[in-house]
Amino acid sequence: MSDHDATQQFLESLPELAAGQKFRFACHPGVPCFNACCSDLNLMLTPYDVLRLRRALGYSSREFIQNHAVVGMAPDTGFPLFRLRMCDDARKRCPFVSDKGCTVYPNRPAACRTYPLGRATRKDENGNVAERFFIVREPHCKGFEEHSDWASAEWLNDQGLAAYNACNDRYMGLLARQKERGCAIASGQTNMAALALYQLDNFLDFIKGTGVLDRLEMPEERKAAVLADEEARLDFAIDWLELVLFGSTDSITVKGR
Numbered sequence: 001m002s003d004h005d006a007t008q009q010f011l012e013s014l015p016e017l018a019a020g021q022k023f024r025f026a027c028h029p030g031v032p033c034f035n036a037c038c039s040d041l042n043l044m045l046t047p048y049d050v051l052r053l054r055r056a057l058g059y060s061s062r063e064f065i066q067n068h069a070v071v072g073m074a075p076d077t078g079f080p081l082f083r084l085r086m087c088d089d090a091r092k093r094c095p096f097v098s099d100k101g102c103t104v105y106p107n108r109p110a111a112c113r114t115y116p117l118g119r120a121t122r123k124d125e126n127g128n129v130a131e132r133f134f135i136v137r138e139p140h141c142k143g144f145e146e147h148s149d150w151a152s153a154e155w156l157n158d159q160g161l162a163a164y165n166a167c168n169d170r171y172m173g174l175l176a177r178q179k180e181r182g183c184a185i186a187s188g189q190t191n192m193a194a195l196a197l198y199q200l201d202n203f204l205d206f207i208k209g210t211g212v213l214d215r216l217e218m219p220e221e222r223k224a225a226v227l228a229d230e231e232a233r234l235d236f237a238i239d240w241l242e243l244v245l246f247g248s249t250d251s252i253t254v255k256g257r
Helices: 003-011 047-057 061-068 110-114 152-158 162-181 187-198 200-210 220-228 230-246
Strands: 022-024 069-073 080-084 117-123 129-135 149-151
Touching: 047 061, 047 110, 047 162, 047 187, 047 230, 061 069, 061 200, 080 187, 110 117, 110 162, 117 152, 117 162, 149 152, 152 162, 162 230, 187 200, 187 230, 200 220, 200 230, 220 230
Parallel strands: none
Antiparallel strands: 022 149, 069 080, 117 129
């Protein structure tokens, strides 16, 4: 079973938050369990998580991966898997947590932002992303005893998840498309995906060195954005991988085809 399937299965074992239903939660230094959830984590990092963290820390991709990532491979798709490397201490703390809280809070990963909700997604009959939300209530968490009430949409907005979910949903769609094939990509394609998705500075060098943009039908404005902006480059990376792996994508085509 893939990590994504295991996560979906875990979420569906939890209480589901009905549409319009509210939950009570708050996390701040005054909560007795403050920082308790920031240790001994198996925290997956999406490409957008890595983009935000690496840029906030001022690291190159190589530096971030060496210092903060554990890299593996999904057996069902062959895509690279990145996990956050925990501290080598008894508590296995997150490397970014301090006594005062998260030191990278404005750029914390999507999983941290979403908690205590779990978000499961699927494509509906029109091909749109349909969401379901679940309450992740851990025994140690005292945040549920606070007095702030939230609907799921209110929580996602408050935690700044729009950009994260938009990119992560595109990324998960890429993995789902490969999974439908019933096989994993080749090892060389795994390395290519790691470059395009998780090493946007090195991917820029690849784009410039190969002249790949010159061979694609794309608006010139988008080409300029890909070269100048990492968010635009990651969006392009997903399109490019779709084109390379599956021969087609809705947004770009090879010139002459």
